[in-house]
Amino acid sequence: MQHNWFNAFHHCRSLGMHLVSITSQDQNDIIVKQIKDDGYEDRVFWTSGNGNDYQWMGNGKHVKYTNWTPGQPDNILDRNEHEQCIQITGKGTGQNDREDLKWNDRICSYNFNFICEQDIIE
Template identity: 30%
Template sequence: MLWHKLIGFAILSLVLTQLELVQSDVPASGCRNNFSLAAGKCLLVTNSYYNWYEADRHCRSLGAGLLSIQNQTQLQQIEQWIAVKAPWVLDFWTSGNSLGQTGAYYWQSTGELARYLPWSPSQPQTKNGDCLVLESNKYSTAGYSDFRLSNKNCTHFGPHICEQQQQKYNTRICLKPGSYENAQVLA
């Protein structure tokens, strides 16, 4: 009976010696590819000027979508992030649009109806267009602030903010290469 326990212990020891810690390509923040963590999302500001369609395509090429905003707390955190990353940029494309249904706005990146719409004064102006920008309503020597939503023609050019979902795990345990073959030979 002791020899069964010894063999079991030997096999377990062999398997454990073949384990190694492997770092994934997700840094500790959970954000990839130059994205930074803000408002529970991985965000990237792009100062290249694209129309809304090109901005959406650009974000998708990065494994992301254009920015969506769910609530006031998230908007405040995004504003603080903008103050650091792009204090002198006046407005940014978001994923919000009313394409296909006038008067109802959806977040293109999530497909959800936009329930939180912090409009700039005198907005929305549906005659201005179907796509939403996050636009500053206040200027100071420190940069732009007090961002709110406005609608623009989707073919206008402007910078944009991409968002990725934060990755939850950044390490994993794997067998060392060749471990499976070694275990088969010993068995």
């Protein structure tokens, strides 16, 4: 299933979940391993990262840990929108310099796969 970032956000919420927030290398490694184990390493996935200064909308925290593709984020203006949503990009998804399952900023209105996570009570 693919949605733009906003619809993906609402879809996860309708399930009692959030778009995934990645706050550490360990969390990133777990997500990347799951993507690879499921055979989806050639796909693109929305995370809950959003905004000019990038916050995890799933947990309300600023993005501190990052795993950007080299040269990202570049906040390109495309279709009169700036790239403000964080995605995990798979290999072979359109950029020659893209590394396997790193992060990219993208305009939020494009449709991609997405990852929901359970709410965690802290």
